[in-house]
Amino acid sequence: MVDLKEKIKRIAKEKGYVILAHNYQNKDIQDIADYLGDSLQLAKIATKIESDKILFLGVDFMAEAIKILNSNKKVIVPIKAATCPMANSLEPEMIIEAKEKYKAPFVIYVNSTASSKMYADYACTSANAVEIVKKIKSEIVLFGPDKNLAEFVAEKTGKKVIPIPGDTGYCYVHNYIRKEEVLSLKEKYPNAKVISHPEVSSEIQAISDYVGSTSQMEKFPNIDEGLEYIIVTEKDMVEKLKKIYPDRTFIPISSAVCNNMKKNTLKNILSALENEQFEVLVDEEIAKKAIVPIENMFKLMEE
Ligand code: SF4
The missing domain is CATH 3.40.50.10800 (NadA-like)
Structure with missing residues (x-):
């Protein structure tokens, strides 16, 4: 195990990859990471590092966000199947329909796909969701995909926060x-x-x-x-x-395990570095639109 971790670190260094890992990766993976953080912390770190090669260890929507904010860098992941059911539960059509129905701004949790972010007005993280919703000049706000975070934000802001998609929007790891x-x-x-x-x-x-x-x-x-x-x-x-x-x-909480995060293993990480794949690619048009709510979030944070 020690040898494998050393080998991964050595190859990453030789090939110029910086390893970014999410806080929910297991201890062995945390040990090989150059940086450990939540999805937004990592996306921000990615913009500051000098290397133009990133090995990302988390799930797909996070890798997408890193690529969107660092379009000039090569981002690879060890396995394409590491996805997030909660992010996938919010489809673009749901956002379009909700905005049409309620005529209210849509705040999208960063735990969402780039194709959905394209249609939202503001992004937020679990750290700044309350602040973002407070600052938006509307008493009604659409919020997705996490219904529990939506309820938390409603309680803290006193605003009407409508969860989209509603009952089916949650993280199974936390909700259960x-x-x-x-x-x-x-x-x-x-x-x-x-x-x-x-x-x-x-x-x-x-x-x-x-x-x-x-x-x-x-x-x-x-x-x-x-x-x-x-x-x-x-x-x-x-x-x-x-x-x-x-x-x-x-x-x-020993029962709280994200099986998707655990699809990254030392074995497939080594193979990712040896073969320099799988590269994360985001369609340029989607990236251009998906970055807008993220930029709007940064602007609101500065106000
Ligand atoms: S912990 Fe929950 S929200 Fe995070 S990646 Fe896993 S399923 Fe998705």
Whole structure:
């Protein structure tokens, strides 16, 4: 295993690839990454690195976003089948129809395909969704695809947030975490703070001490005296937190596994580097339109 990780790092260096990996990759993959982060953090890092070759380890919509924001760079992924059912649940037609019906702006979660982003007005991440919706000058906002994040945003902003596609828009990893599992961990670790991702159901948000994105979770232990944290998101996020705060205890939800993220393996990563494939390509017309809501998000963030 150690040899394989060393071999991957050596070949990446020889061929000039920078390895970007999402926080939900397993520990071995986190170990070989040059940069680890959430999808937007990684897309931003990609714009700053000098290398024009990127090996991306996450799922397809994230790789697409990196390519859209870095059209001059070569982006490769180890397996094309690493996709996201939630991103795929929001189809372009649903956005067009909803906008027509409600005459309201559409805020699209970055966890969506480029073909859908083309029709949205603003993008958002789980870290800035509340701020973006607050700043939009409309009391009614269409929001997709995650219904749980939509509910969280509605509660925090007091605006009418209509989830599109509705009941079928959710991340199975977060949505199916059971309240009983969190409560039994709370019983086992009575002093632990419960930190949840806003993609979890509202009943889990209600029993959490803090709700925030993975990038916000990284900052949370700094502002609190707690030593133990129950981390209610994809289980491998704790691996990253352990690296940042080796003196704290992070307890994962063992049932929260994103099978799509886990399609990246050391074996197929090695093969991706040896063969310099699979290259991520986004149609130029789609990229030109899909970048608009992302740019609108950046503009709103600066206001
Ligand atoms: S954790 Fe959920 S939202 Fe993220 S890639 Fe997996 S299925 Fe999609």
